[in-house]
Amino acid sequence: MQYNMVWCCGCQYPPHMIDSLPHMSPQSDKKSPAIDAMFKAGAHYGFTKTRRHPSVKPFIFGVKNRVEIFDLEKTELALEKAIEFVTKIAGTGKQIVFVGGKSEAKEIVKRVADSANLPYVASRWVGGTLTNFDSIKKRVEKLLDLTHKREKGELTKYTKRERLMIDRQIDRLNFLYSGIVSMNTLPAALFVIDSKKEHIAVAEAREKKIPVIALTGSDCDISLINYPIPANDSSVASIEFFARKIAEAYTEGKKAVVAPTPVSAPAPTYASTR
Numbered sequence: 001m002q003y004n005m006v007w008c009c010g011c012q013y014p015p016h017m018i019d020s021l022p023h024m025s026p027q028s029d030k031k032s033p034a035i036d037a038m039f040k041a042g043a044h045y046g047f048t049k050t051r052r053h054p055s056v057k058p059f060i061f062g063v064k065n066r067v068e069i070f071d072l073e074k075t076e077l078a079l080e081k082a083i084e085f086v087t088k089i090a091g092t093g094k095q096i097v098f099v100g101g102k103s104e105a106k107e108i109v110k111r112v113a114d115s116a117n118l119p120y121v122a123s124r125w126v127g128g129t130l131t132n133f134d135s136i137k138k139r140v141e142k143l144l145d146l147t148h149k150r151e152k153g154e155l156t157k158y159t160k161r162e163r164l165m166i167d168r169q170i171d172r173l174n175f176l177y178s179g180i181v182s183m184n185t186l187p188a189a190l191f192v193i194d195s196k197k198e199h200i201a202v203a204e205a206r207e208k209k210i211p212v213i214a215l216t217g218s219d220c221d222i223s224l225i226n227y228p229i230p231a232n233d234s235s236v237a238s239i240e241f242f243a244r245k246i247a248e249a250y251t252e253g254k255k256a257v258v259a260p261t262p263v264s265a266p267a268p269t270y271a272s273t274r
Contacts, residue, residue, distance in 0.1 A: 034079070035072045039235040044070045046218030055223045056216070059230040072242045075231050079242070082213045082227040083249040089188045090253025095119060096141055097183065098243065099201050100193030108240045109193065110179070115245040119187070120179040123203070130204040133186055143173035176274075189213060191246050194233040215242045239264050 046068035047054065053167040054070065059070035059078075089096060098120040100109035106122045113120035120128070129136050147170060149155055155163050190205050192198045195214040202224055207210045214220070215238075222228035227252065232238040 017079060032073075032075050032076060033069045037230065037241065038072050038075060038238075041232075042235045043075065043231040043238040043243040044072055045085070045232045045238075046070055046270075048169065052218045053221050055221050056218045056230055059222075060218065070218070070231055072231075075229065078229050082229055085189070085211070085213065085227055085251040086191075086246055087253035087256070090250045091256065092188065093254075095183060095185075096191055096250060097121065097180065097248070098191050098193075098246075099125065099198050100239070100243075102124060102194055102197055102234075103253065104234060104236050105193040105239050108236065108243055112240070112243040112247045113179070116250050117182070118247070118250065119181070119183040122179055123175055123233035125198060125201045126176055127200060128204075129180070129201070130186060130208050136177070136180075137184075138171060140183075141179050143170065143177055144181065146170050146173070149202065157271060186210065188192045191240055191243070192225075193243070194220065195222075195225055195228075213246065215239065 013052060021190050044061075046056075048066050049063065049068055052060070052068060059071055059074050061069045063069065065093075085095065096118055098113040098118060100106065101121065109120050109122040113122075126136065143223075146166060150166070150170065158166065169251055186208060187210065189211045190201060190213065192201060192212060192214040195212070195216050196219055200212070202212055204210075205269045206224065211226040212224075214222075214225045214229065215233045216222050216225060216228045216230050217233040218230070220233070222230060229242055231242065
């Protein structure tokens with residue numbers, strides 16, 4: 001049977017499928033702007049059924065062209081829980097580390113984390129970043145020390161070959177640790193893009209009892225995540241949408257912090273004398 005295909009948010013669907021899509025359902029009492037935005041970003045796309053992790057099954061709405069489709073209404077609820085948690089962390093003044101080393105996420109993680117003045121890891125996760133934090137902190141201090149000496153011209157006393165070796169060391173340290181220079185203590189939480197790829201970061205966070213918020217594709221085990229956001233974790237548009245939501249929640253949480261009102265000392269009491 002031939003259908004006149006209908007374009008919706010950059011995709012073609014048969015007319016009978018339009019009403020069955022999560023954000024177009026006629027049963028919905030209201031249209032959610034957040035769901036529409038997620039749909040336009042392609043957040044509803046998962047992987048093929050053969051790649052799906054069993055823990056993600058409750059969040060799958062259906063299948064189109066052998067690709068599973070996320071139920072964006074459930075994704076929206078998961079995002080709201082994550083945003084609420086991030087806002088609370090921001091109110092305490094603690095940090096969240098953005099983690100995303102895959103090619104689609106690197107630049108987004110750097111840009112969005114910088115906009116919220118948060119640390120990030122946009123390259124390979126260095127083993128021990130959380131579980132051996134004292135050693136990692138020493139490497140960061142080494143990076144800062146060498147960078148400071150180079151800027152002050154204190155490396156001119158070395159030979160040309162020695163300076164070249166030091167420059168390479170600085171470049172290597174920058175590549176691995178430049179994003180976490182501002183992380184003076186263990187973070188309050190991690191925000192991870194693709195928890196399957198960043199499984200070492202997730203494992204270290206679990207060992208240190210650090211909550212994990214994660215954008216999880218349909219191939220991820222969301223049972224390991226405290227605040228999973230089941231959605232497309234491979235699309236640039238989808239990654240940017242959720243990363244910005246988390247960063248904006250953190251920024252708004254910090255703005256909402258009100259300085260505590262000083263408590264006045266109680267008035268002195270005097271014993272009556274007779």
